[in-house]
Amino acid sequence: MGAGKQRRSRGPGPSVRAEVDSGAVELVPDPDRPRGWTLFLDAAPQSHVDLDDPMWLEFEYVRRIGHVADLCAPAGRPLPALHLGGGALTLPRYIAATRPRSPQQAVETDAGLTAFVRGHLPLDKSARVKVRHGDARAMTAKARDAAFGLVVVDAYGGSRVPAHLTTVEFVREVARTLDPAGVYTANLADGGRLDFVRGQIATIAAVFPHVAMIGDPAVLRGRRFGNVVVAASRRELPVADLSRRTAADPFPGRVRSGRDLDDFTGGAAVVRDATATRSPLPPEKVFSRR
Numbered sequence: 001m002g003a004g005k006q007r008r009s010r011g012p013g014p015s016v017r018a019e020v021d022s023g024a025v026e027l028v029p030d031p032d033r034p035r036g037w038t039l040f041l042d043a044a045p046q047s048h049v050d051l052d053d054p055m056w057l058e059f060e061y062v063r064r065i066g067h068v069a070d071l072c073a074p075a076g077r078p079l080p081a082l083h084l085g086g087g088a089l090t091l092p093r094y095i096a097a098t099r100p101r102s103p104q105q106a107v108e109t110d111a112g113l114t115a116f117v118r119g120h121l122p123l124d125k126s127a128r129v130k131v132r133h134g135d136a137r138a139m140t141a142k143a144r145d146a147a148f149g150l151v152v153v154d155a156y157g158g159s160r161v162p163a164h165l166t167t168v169e170f171v172r173e174v175a176r177t178l179d180p181a182g183v184y185t186a187n188l189a190d191g192g193r194l195d196f197v198r199g200q201i202a203t204i205a206a207v208f209p210h211v212a213m214i215g216d217p218a219v220l221r222g223r224r225f226g227n228v229v230v231a232a233s234r235r236e237l238p239v240a241d242l243s244r245r246t247a248a249d250p251f252p253g254r255v256r257s258g259r260d261l262d263d264f265t266g267g268a269a270v271v272r273d274a275t276a277t278r279s280p281l282p283p284e285k286v287f288s289r290r
Contacts, residue, residue, distance in 0.1 A: 016120055020112035023158070027120055030058075037121060039088045041113075044159050044282075047088030049121050054093035060251045061187050061227035064214045065152060066094055067245045068231045071238045072150055072183040078102040082148045082177060084136040084165070085155035088117050089129065095150075096127035104129045107139045107155075137164055143177040151178060153186040161188065161279035166200060169273050171207045175234075184208060184232045189279060191225030196279050198268035201230060201261065206270045208232035212239055212257040213264070214246055220254060220264075225282050 016027040023042040030036030035051040036058070048058035057063040069091070073079050078101045083092055086108030095102050104127075108114050111133045123129055132139055136155040151174050155165055164170060174184055184204070190196045197213070205211045211232045219226035231237055239257045246253040256264055 018112075018116050020110050020116060022110045022113055025113060025116055037088075039117070039121075042158065047090045049088045049090055049093065051121060054097040054124070057090065057094060059090075059227075060216065060249065060253070061229055062090055063249055064229045064246060064253060065091060065154075065185055065187065067214075067242055068183060068185045068229070069095055069150055069152075070098065070245075071241050072181075072233075073099075076100075079150055080104070080148045081150040081152065082140070082143065083107065083152045083154070084140065084174075085153070086114060086117075086131055087154075088121055089123065089131070091152055091154075092129045093123065093127065096124060096129060100126065102128060105143075106131045107136050108133055109135060109155075137170055137173065140170075140173050140177060145176055146179045146182075147177050149179055149182045151182070151184050153184070157278070159189075159282050163276040163278050164273070166203070166279070167271050167273045167276045168203045168206050171204055175207050178234075181235050182233065183237070186230045188228045188230060189226065189282060190228060191219070191280070191283070192222050194220070194222060194228070195268070197228050197230075198265050199271050201265050202268040203271045204230055204232045205265070208234060210235065210237050210257075211261060212237050212242065212255055213261055214242070214253050214255050216251060217254050220256070 018025050026040045027037045033050050037049055038045055039047040050056045057066045076099060079095060079099045081095055081102060081104045083106040086106040089106055092104050092106050095104060106129060108131055114131050188197050188200055201213060213228060213230050215228040216226055218224050239255060243255040246255055
């Protein structure tokens with residue numbers, strides 16, 4: 001789910017609408033890219049795909065996760081990846097293009113949404129992407145140990161992260177599926193004091209010794225609601241390279257790690273199954289469409 005900066009205007013040509021289990025879904029043409037489409041779910045921007053250029057990442061938070069995917073293994077090397085949250089399969093398409101022959105799995109709760117996306121935004125035939133339907137945590141529990149080099153957690157119920165995907169028990173389950181050098185990355189959304197993000201970082205840091213956070217400076221200062229990307233691993237993260245790439249983005253972001261991130265977290269409590277709650281509800285104006 002994207003709460004950050006992206007174009008929201010309608011392009012030429014007809015949009016495509018349907019009803020799926022998750023709600024009202026709509027594909028809106030991109031005015032600047034001939035085969036680009038933005039997927040909306042209940043009026044919230046969910047994904048963007050350019051069928052001519054799967055390496056184009058429109059949403060700022062997706063671009064930042066793309067940087068993590070680029071840096072977590074040598075360039076071009078196939079990367080086994082698990083995507084918890086399918087949507088329009090933007091990141092699986094990106095990894096298939098940048099790392100050919102990468103075996104990937106995507107987990108999506110809504111089979112109707114997947115059918116809609118595949119019908120209108122077909123995957124390249126060379127992409128080795130399997131989409132499985134079910135709950136993200138339940139499907140993770142079925143995955144093999146050390147099966148993946150990257151796990152992307154971008155699963156939302158409506159516009160909020162479900163409570164059972166915010167806990168240390170869940171993060172431990174994901175960590176089990178990562179190889180020793182694997183990277184966990186999550187898309188979070190928060191605003192104001194960022195209490196939800198602080199708790200998530202404390203929770204992820206209870207499992208992984210190396211953690212970094214990427215966000216728009218205005219979001220990190222509490223000036224607006226938006227996306228924050230967290231990356232974590234058992235090995236040291238490429239923070240310097242990640243900082244350089246993020247700073248060069250169209251909407252530059254800031255990377256925080258180490259003592260700086262510890263100071264940001266400020267002693268937040270680890271989230272556990274018994275006490276977990278969903279991520280905060282975004283303000284209505286975040287998803288306004290002009």
